[in-house]
Amino acid sequence: MPNIYVALLHYPVMNKNGDVIESAITNLDLHDISRAAKTYGVKGYYVATRLVDQVKLARRIIGHWTNGAGADYNPARRRALELIRMAESLEDIVQHIAGQENVQPKTVATCARKFDDAVSYDKMRELMRDGKPHLLVFGTAWGLAQETIRQADYILEPIAGRTGYNHLSVRSAASIILDRLIGR
Amino acid sequence: MPNIYVALLHYPVMNKNGDVIESAITNLDLHDISRAAKTYGVKGYYVATRLVDQVKLARRIIGHWTNGAGADYNPARRRALELIRMAESLEDIVQHIAGQENVQPKTVATCARKFDDAVSYDKMRELMRDGKPHLLVFGTAWGLAQETIRQADYILEPIAGRTGYNHLSVRSAASIILDRLIGR
Numbered sequence: 001m002p003n004i005y006v007a008l009l010h011y012p013v014m015n016k017n018g019d020v021i022e023s024a025i026t027n028l029d030l031h032d033i034s035r036a037a038k039t040y041g042v043k044g045y046y047v048a049t050r051l052v053d054q055v056k057l058a059r060r061i062i063g064h065w066t067n068g069a070g071a072d073y074n075p076a077r078r079r080a081l082e083l084i085r086m087a088e089s090l091e092d093i094v095q096h097i098a099g100q101e102n103v104q105p106k107t108v109a110t111c112a113r114k115f116d117d118a119v120s121y122d123k124m125r126e127l128m129r130d131g132k133p134h135l136l137v138f139g140t141a142w143g144l145a146q147e148t149i150r151q152a153d154y155i156l157e158p159i160a161g162r163t164g165y166n167h168l169s170v171r172s173a174a175s176i177i178l179d180r181l182i183g184r
Numbered sequence: 185m186p187n188i189y190v191a192l193l194h195y196p197v198m199n200k201n202g203d204v205i206e207s208a209i210t211n212l213d214l215h216d217i218s219r220a221a222k223t224y225g226v227k228g229y230y231v232a233t234r235l236v237d238q239v240k241l242a243r244r245i246i247g248h249w250t251n252g253a254g255a256d257y258n259p260a261r262r263r264a265l266e267l268i269r270m271a272e273s274l275e276d277i278v279q280h281i282a283g284q285e286n287v288q289p290k291t292v293a294t295c296a297r298k299f300d301d302a303v304s305y306d307k308m309r310e311l312m313r314d315g316k317p318h319l320l321v322f323g324t325a326w327g328l329a330q331e332t333i334r335q336a337d338y339i340l341e342p343i344a345g346r347t348g349y350n351h352l353s354v355r356s357a358a359s360i361i362l363d364r365l366i367g368r
Contacts, residue, residue, distance in 0.1 A: 036352060038351070041347045161223030162225040163224070166223065167219055168223055169219055169355070171359075175352070175356035179343070179363065179364070184346070
């Protein structure tokens with residue numbers, strides 16, 4: 001089983017003009033990505049925001065499904081949302097994983113745009129076979145800030161569909177990328 | 185380019201006890217699946233419900249992004265949501281496609297459970313190479329009713345992750361299935 005973690009950042013991400021912003025949490029990002037993470041054996045799903053109110057909102061949603069009425073109503077959902085850890089920043093997430101794994105995870109930035117030094121899915125599957133921790137980093141809004149992408153150990157190539165249209169939701173992109181990297 | 189359509193049914197689908205129910209429309213089912221459909225060159229995305237109020241709600245959401253303020257704000261989103269057609273039933277959808285294609289589409293049911301006669305992704309890719317219309321049918325709630333699955337021309341094998349956990353959202357499942365069947 002590959003040693004993979006997922007991070008969803010709400011800062012620093014871009015708006016449609018390319019400005020760096022802090023985005024709001026979307027309920028279904030918590031549900032859909034945790035369910036996909038559980039399906040593919042991801043070890044932890046980190047959701048990062050610096051906004052105290054947003055952390056509170058996210059914890060309330062997660063609590064409903066992991067300890068509240070939702071946990072009884074839908075135990076499968078509970079098992080997925082239990083993977084979620086709230087964090088303040090990508091740096092926090094990297095440190096938390098390093099504390100668990102006794103080694104820094106390699107960070108893998110995802111982006112809808114093509115970078116010259118982007119790594120293919122086949123190549124990334126191969127790199128991940130070393131068993132060391134890898135952290136797939138996803139951005140909300142219009143995607144991860146340039147600087148965050150540039151600082152990652154790897155940049156994953158964008159998902160090519162069949163049309164040149166490249167505006168998948170982060171929920172769809174995360175699902176497809178997990179399937180391509182971990183699916184049989 | 186494969187000749188593929190997508191249908192999302194809100195009836196007849198199952199609740200967690202296996203009863204046949206009519207489910208409610210989820211806003212992000214419209215967005216995420218239309219964006220994935222557009223990415224992979226799907227020719228039409230049909231959303232079926234028999235509930236008049238739900239049709240009205242869906243048309244209002246779609247209208248906002250295709251003709252309203254959303255269309256100016258995010259033209260890429262407009263191009264995706266323009267793929268959506270509201271319908272009353274799977275039969276209506278099949279007839280509508282038949283009217284456009286001059287041949288009935290082959291229906292492909294999707295389900296998280298494994299059927300003995302399920303078709304693999306490789307086999308389905310091959311079948312779709314004949315260029316004839318194929319309609320991928322997705323169910324909301326706890327999935328398509330047994331009878332609807334049984335009446336389909338094909339049943340697609342479930343998405344196997346790495347863990348036996350098979351509770352993906354319909355948005356994730358549709359995205360992964362389009363990538364597996366149409367992605368390069």
